Structures are given as structure tokens and as C-alpha cells.
Amino acid sequence: MKEIKHYINGEYVGSASGKLFDNVNPVNGKVIAKVHEAGREEVDAAVKAGRAALRGPWGKMTLEERTRILHKVADGINDRFDEFLEAECQDTGKPKSMASHIDIPRGAANFKVFADMIKNVPTESFEMPTPDGTGALNYAVRRPKGVIGVISPWNLPLLLMTWKVGPALACGNTVVVKPSEETPSTTALLGEVMKDAGVPDGVYNVVHGFGGDSAGAFLTEHQDVDGFTFTGETTTGEIIMKSAAKGIRDISLELGGKNAGLVFADCDMDKAIEGTMRSAFVNCGQVCLGTERVYVERSIFDEFVSRLKEEAEKLRIGPPDDDKANFGPLVSLKHREKVLSYYQKAVEDGATVVTGGGVPDMPEEYAGGAWVQPTIWTGLSEDSAVVTDEIFGPCCHICPFDTEEEAIELANRLPYGLASAIWTENVSRAHRVAGQVEAGIIWVNSWFLRDLRTPFGGSKQSGIGREGGVHSLEFYTEMKNVCIKL
Ligand SMILES: NC(=O)c1ccc[n+]([C@@H]2O[C@H](COP(=O)([O-])OP(=O)(O)OC[C@H]3O[C@@H](n4cnc5c(N)ncnc54)[C@H](O)[C@@H]3O)[C@@H](O)[C@H]2O)c1
Numbered sequence: 018m019k020e021i022k023h024y025i026n027g028e029y030v031g032s033a034s035g036k037l038f039d040n041v042n043p044v045n046g047k048v049i050a051k052v053h054e055a056g057r058e059e060v061d062a063a064v065k066a067g068r069a070a071l072r073g074p075w076g077k078m079t080l081e082e083r084t085r086i087l088h089k090v091a092d093g094i095n096d097r098f099d100e101f102l103e104a105e106c107q108d109t110g111k112p113k114s115m116a117s118h119i120d121i122p123r124g125a126a127n128f129k130v131f132a133d134m135i136k137n138v139p140t141e142s143f144e145m146p147t148p149d150g151t152g153a154l155n156y157a158v159r160r161p162k163g164v165i166g167v168i169s170p171w172n173l174p175l176l177l178m179t180w181k182v183g184p185a186l187a188c189g190n191t192v193v194v195k196p197s198e199e200t201p202s203t204t205a206l207l208g209e210v211m212k213d214a215g216v217p218d219g220v221y222n223v224v225h226g227f228g229g230d231s232a233g234a235f236l237t238e239h240q241d242v243d244g245f246t247f248t249g250e251t252t253t254g255e256i257i258m259k260s261a262a263k264g265i266r267d268i269s270l271e272l273g274g275k276n277a278g279l280v281f282a283d284c285d286m287d288k289a290i291e292g293t294m295r296s297a298f299v300n301c302g303q304v305c306l307g308t309e310r311v312y313v314e315r316s317i318f319d320e321f322v323s324r325l326k327e328e329a330e331k332l333r334i335g336p337p338d339d340d341k342a343n344f345g346p347l348v349s350l351k352h353r354e355k356v357l358s359y360y361q362k363a364v365e366d367g368a369t370v371v372t373g374g375g376v377p378d379m380p381e382e383y384a385g386g387a388w389v390q391p392t393i394w395t396g397l398s399e400d401s402a403v404v405t406d407e408i409f410g411p412c413c414h415i416c417p418f419d420t421e422e423e424a425i426e427l428a429n430r431l432p433y434g435l436a437s438a439i440w441t442e443n444v445s446r447a448h449r450v451a452g453q454v455e456a457g458i459i460w461v462n463s464w465f466l467r468d469l470r471t472p473f474g475g476s477k478q479s480g481i482g483r484e485g486g487v488h489s490l491e492f493y494t495e496m497k498n499v500c501i502k503l
Pocket residue numbers: 168169170171172177195196197198226227228229230232233234237248249250251253254256257270271272273274304305407409435475479480
């Protein structure tokens with residue numbers, strides 16, 4: 018059986034404890050690899066390697082050389098595209114058609130974009146008068162923050178991990194990555210690419226394991242890590258924030274959401290249906306930016322519901338290798354239990370199940386997989402847990418509204434504020450509503466359209482800080498002001 022080891026100081030190493038856990042393919046429930054679980058010893062070795070590399074060749078490298086190497090990392094991912102694709106699809110079960118368009122290309126782009134950006138960042142400077150008349154000059158320089166702990170989730174494993182590692186390395190930091198226990202493969206494979214690209218040993222380190230009382234907690238408790246960037250659940254974010262408080266370490270948190278789609282009667286219905294379909298069902302609904310609450314203006318409510326139902330029933334469920342499949346399983350049987358508990362709760366709370374609501378019939382060879390049906394409900398109270406909790410599954414509740422004010426109020430009533438999609442052809446309304454919806458990311462007549470130079474992150478309980486473009490620099494660098502008396 019294949020073993021997945023930690024990547025520390027440029028070498029793949031096993032755990033001293035010999036502890037291994039299963040890496041399971043959610044398509045059929047079969048174990049595909051055994052993964053080493055890091056103890057404090059491996060986490061400490063990884064952090065020490067990161068610290069040493071900062072003082073070694075990496076810290077001394079010119080910006081030109083560093084960014085050239087990061088381009089080679091991106092090229093290395095593209096050169097081994099099929100291996101990354103296979104690994105990502107085995108860990109997650111997602112359709113290859115999706116991973117080959119989104120996950121793997123973005124994995125490479127995350128290195129290129131930040132390598133190019135860092136070369137063009139201006140510095141600020143202020144001249145000031147002094148009492149003796151000679152004056153002084155201030156200028157600010159950016160320095161790497163140090164060793165960064167990167168803790169990433171399982172839904173878009175390579176994309177979300179490199180979204181942090183790309184800018185972290187571009188800014189000259191070193192990293193210790195703790196990928197999700199559900200999806201360790203592409204993070205492990207990236208070690209080989211780093212080595213081949215000439216990234217010095219100790220710059221990119223990976224430790225595998227779980228969150229609490231395992232590698233994740235050992236990493237956040239380690240006092241020689243300078244900051245943590247985390248994507249995952251809001252409750253985990255709270256724990257990491259507490260851990261980072263000891264020693265006053267910085268954090269960047271991209272957390273959960275319960276995003277609202279607002280569909281106005283003046284929308285282009287075809288676009289609204291197509292976009293809402295993607296936002297509810299792509300990646301089996303496991304996208305933090307996804308729409309689980311859809312609010313539709315009453316005059317088009319019935320038409321919208323019936324058209325969304327029709328499209329949802331056209332989704333083709335199948336394994337990654339099925340070229341026609343556009344809908345895979347959930348990431349694990351454990352996550353399926355959670356999603357199905359909400360499917361059941363919806364019925365208990367009196368929902369009308371427009372479509373789905375259960376588990377699809379799958380051929381024998383996939384019977385052990387984490388499959389669920391794409392599901393649409395109407396008729397729930399806004400206080401039902403199905404409408405207030407992030408389910409992170411392929412499902413949405415559709416509710417009618419009568420006025421723009423009501424739509425905005427409904428969108429804003431939860432403690433989350435990650436993303437929202439607004440569907441209208443009225444440009445004034447688009448601006449007006451976008452300005453009032455409480456979320457870090459608003460799409461108008463689109464969804465998950467990403468320009469990596471833009472600020473990305475959530476408000477309220479959906480996160481702290483923004484990454485993307487120059488905003489990533491705020492987290493991944495320390496600014497130092499130099500004041501020179503002339
Ligand atoms: N805002 C965003 O950009 C964004 C993007 C993707 C996913 N998400 C959110 O992520 C969640 C799904 O991902 P998940 O289930 O992997 O999240 P999760 O919080 O369970 O796990 C994320 C990572 O944190 C680790 N972890 C868990 N407990 C920990 C602890 N006590 N200390 C240190 N590390 C710990 C896990 O092992 C994993 O690597 C959803 O809530 C989703 O909305 C948010």
C-alpha cells in the first residue's frame with residue numbers, strides 16, 4: 018500500500034511514532050494510501066527547518082532568483098498535470114472535467130501571479146522637515162514575516178493550499194503546511210516539484226495529521242511559528258485564533274459562509290439559472306462561496322424553482338473518470354452523514370423537497386462511496402437550521418421575497434458574510450444592492466469569477482483579513498519604516 022510521508026527539510030520522512038491513518042477514496046470507500054500522522058517531534062523538525070531556511074540560501078536569494086524559481090514551481094505543476102489531477106480526484110472524487118479546469122490550473126497560477134506581483138510592489142516614502150532645517154526621509158520596506166503555518170481544508174485542496182503558499186514564498190517566507198487529513202496527496206506531491214524547481218530545503222515543509230490533539234494543534238501551539246493562515250470552518254478558526262494569541266502571532270482566517278443568492282425579476286433568467294446551478298452544485302456543493310440560500314422575487318419564483326429543478330435533475334452523477342459526469346461524491350462518508358442529517362431535518366421542519374433529498378442508486382462498484390443527490394427545498398422557515406447553518410453540500414433552499422429591502426435584509430440576517438451573488442439587469446439596482454449586502458465578495462450576474470489581484474475574504478464570522486493581490490502582502494510581510502535624518 019502506498020504511504021504518504023511528511024516533507025521536512027527537503028526529505029520525505031515517516032513519523033517516529035509509526036502512527037498511520039487511512040486515505041480513503043470517496044468514490045468507493047476504498048483505502049488508497051496510508052498517511053503518516055505527525056507528532057510534536059515532526060512538527061518541531063518542520064518548524065526548525067523553516068527557521069533555518071530563512072537564514073540560509075532562501076533568505077539570501079535575490080528577488081529575481083526567488084521569483085524565477087516560483088515560476089519553475091508553476092511549470093513543474095503543469096508538467097506533471099496528470100499526476101496532480103489523478104491525486105486530487107482520488108482524494109476528493111471530484112470530476113476530472115472540473116479539477117482540470119479549476120483546481121490544478123489555479124494551483125500553478127497561484128505561484129505565477131504572486132511571483133510577478135511581488136516584483137512590482139511600490140514602497141512608500143515621506144520627506145519631513147526637521148527643526149534644524151536639514152529634513153529627514155522616511156521609507157518603508159517589506160520583509161518576510163518568517164515561518165508561516167498554513168492550515169488548509171479538503172474541498173479545493175491544491176488550489177486553497179497554493180493560494181497561501183504562493184504569496185508566502187513570493188514574499189520570502191518559509192512555510193509549514195498542514196493539509197486536511199482527507200486530502201493529503203497533492204500537498205505531498207508538491208514537495209517533489211519544489212525540489213525539482215530548486216526551492217532550497219526547508220522552505221516548503223508538510224506535516225500530515227488531524228486537527229485537534231494532532232498535527233494541526235501541534236503546529237498552532239508551536240511558539241516558533243510567526244503567523245497562521247487558515248481556511249476552514251468558523252469554529253476551527255476560533256480555536257486557531259486562541260492558539261495564535263499566545264505569543265501574539267498574526268492570523269489570516271478564511272472561514273465558513275451561508276451565502277445568499279438574490280434573484281430579481283429584472284434578471285436574465287438564463288444567466289441566473291446557470292449561475293445558481295453552478296453556485297449550488299459545483300464540487301458537490303463543497304465550495305465556501307456557494308449559494309445555499311436563494312431568494313427570488315415573487316413574480317418569477319415559480320418559474321425559477323421549476324427551471325432550477327429541471328437543470329438539477331440533468332446533473333450527471335459519476336466518478337472522476339466518467340467524462341460526462343459533472344457531479345461527484347462528497348469528500349467522505351463522515352461528511353455525508355452531516356449532509357444527510359440536514360436532508361432529514363429539512364423534511365422534519367416541513368420543507369417541500371423540490372428534488373433530491375436522499376442518496377442516488379449507484380452501481381455496485383460505487384456503493385461504498387459518499388454519494389448524495391443534488392437537493393432543492395422550498396417552504397422552510399428562515400429560522401430552520403437548514404437555512405441558518407452551513408451544510409457544505411449540494412443543496413439550496415429557495416425563498417420568495419417582495420421588495421429589494423426585504424431581499425437585502427434576508428441576505429444580511431445571518432452572522433456570516435463571505436459571498437453573495439446578485440442577479441439583475443438593472444445596473445443601478447446592482448450597485449445599490451451590492452453596496453448593502455454584508456459580505457466580503459459580491460458577484461453580479463456571475464459567480465466564482467476570480468481575478469487574483471482582488472481582495473478575497475469574509476466579513477462577520479466568515480473571516481479576518483483579506484488575501485489576494487497586494488492584500489496578501491499585508492499578511493505575508495512585516496513593514497519596517499526607516500527614518501534617515503539628512
Ligand atoms: N472562506 C473561505 O475562503 C473558505 C474556503 C474553503 C473552505 N472554507 C470552509 O472550510 C470548511 C470545510 O473545510 P474543512 O471541513 O476541512 O474545515 P475544518 O475547519 O474542519 O478543517 C480545516 C483544516 O483545519 C485543521 N484543523 C481542524 N481542527 C484544528 C485545530 N483544532 N487546530 C488546528 N488545525 C485544525 C484540519 O485538520 C484541516 O486541515 C467549510 O466551513 C468552508 O466554508 C472556507
